[in-house]
């Protein structure tokens with residue numbers, strides 16, 4: 227029996243069950259590995275199917291369950307990082323006590339909950355507050371997926387396929403719908419960026435302000451709701467966490483909360499593990515912030531991003547080259563359009579440079595060669611001259627169309643797909659954050675961080691943008 231302890235990771239192993247059946251997508255667990263598997267799971271939710279191998283209905287149910295597990299488990303999952311799908315054979319005597327703990331009375335029985343709640347957990351059907359729930363309508367694949375969709379507010383379909391990087395030669399010229407998958411990558415890139423900053427102890431007195439400003443930008447304009455909220459939580463506690471050197475506490479907070487998936491790349495997955503990933507996710511983060519800022523914030527977003535990349539992106543060549551491009555800007559940006567188009571042009575300058583380097587050194591990802599972007603196929607109207615070769619050194623761009631395209635691609639196509647936490651939890655968090663604000667006396671944190679965090683926790687992001695801007699205008703000079 228095989229089980230990958232990093233249950234949610236990309237390399238989830240297929241399992242051969244005791245009866246020598248074909249490997250499946252659902253992961254077979256037993257009492258010896260049950261707790262560990264859920265401790266290690268990086269998904270937001272888990273499902274456990276309790277079955278008995280002698281039960282004919284369970285044998286018939288297995289292909290149904292597998293159809294759903296295919297969507298969420300394994301290297302080819304269409305929706306990785308969301309649900310860890312498992313099964314336990316209650317007819318195996320070593321599992322008797324485990325099945326008793328979940329009050330399993332008939333087979334198959336399905337349970338749903340956050341992975342951590344299954345660790346040492348159980349279910350007796352009486353505790354209404356239990357986060358583990360009995361799935362009362364999952365008898366076919368269709369019905370189980372419908373039940374899942376009703377929980378998550380999602381619209382997954384049994385036919386969904388992984389955004390397959392390899393199915394066309396030039397994947398980055400293909401399906402515009404793929405960008406919807408990028409939200410998880412943006413979250414992961416955010417987590418990695420902040421992990422690196424902490425691990426490498428990159429926050430110095432001279433770079434602290436840049437980090438705070440970038441986090442403020444994220445609180446208002448990160449496309450992921452849980453990253454906005456996680457960042458707000460950290461900002462509120464920023465002084466405690468950094469000045470008191472309690473860096474370990476940051477793990478407790480999590481820049482994108484604790485539920486954001488780790489170990490997956492979907493939109494940014496390269497054809498090998500050492501291409502794409504983080505740097506692609508970082509670009510998508512920067513673009514998605516750029517299309518969300520207000521006109522009046524564009525210059526601040528530009529300088530903050532330039533400083534952040536310069537001080538915290540620890541690819542030296544990348545950060546220096548990017549900063550050079552920043553330094554060439556002589557007139558302050560007065561509109562979001564200008565900033566969005568500048569970032570797009572800067573990215574294309576990097577693409578152009580890397581295209582030559584990668585071609586000569588043969589280091590490109592064969593399935594993702596660098597191109598001037600967007601290609602004609604992705605945005606035909608971005609090109610004034612439809613006959614012009616995309617490789618041409620001076621493409622006649624229709625900048626209005628490019629701006630429209632970028633605003634949609636990185637804006638409303640890139641949004642949080644998961645369901646909001648329940649209202650009660652938000653309220654608790656909201657109260658906790660408000661408490662912090664009342665107690666805080668730090669001039670920097672209160673206006674810039676805590677106030678944002680309250681709004682973030684309340685999900686009032688429209689109000690937040692207005693509130694923040696008015697604060698920015700009225701902000702008193704910092705205490706030295």
Ligand SMILES: Cc1cc2nc3c(=O)[nH]c(=O)nc-3n(C[C@H](O)[C@H](O)[C@H](O)COP(=O)(O)OP(=O)(O)OC[C@H]3O[C@@H](n4cnc5c(N)ncnc54)[C@H](O)[C@@H]3O)c2cc1C
Pocket residue numbers: 398494501502503505506507508509510513535543544545547548569570571572573574576577580594595596599600
């Ligand atoms: C700020 C920054 C500077 C970098 N500088 C360097 C460097 O100097 N040297 C180096 O070797 N690597 C550099 N990198 C890494 C490099 O740019 C790529 O991220 C990496 O090679 C992975 O490429 P990719 O194929 O995933 O596409 P990426 O270039 O990472 O792009 C990610 C996605 O963004 C979209 N995209 C592509 N071009 C544009 C555009 N012009 N505007 C908007 N969206 C676009 C595409 O959908 C693409 O798949 C830098 C990364 C960043 C974030």
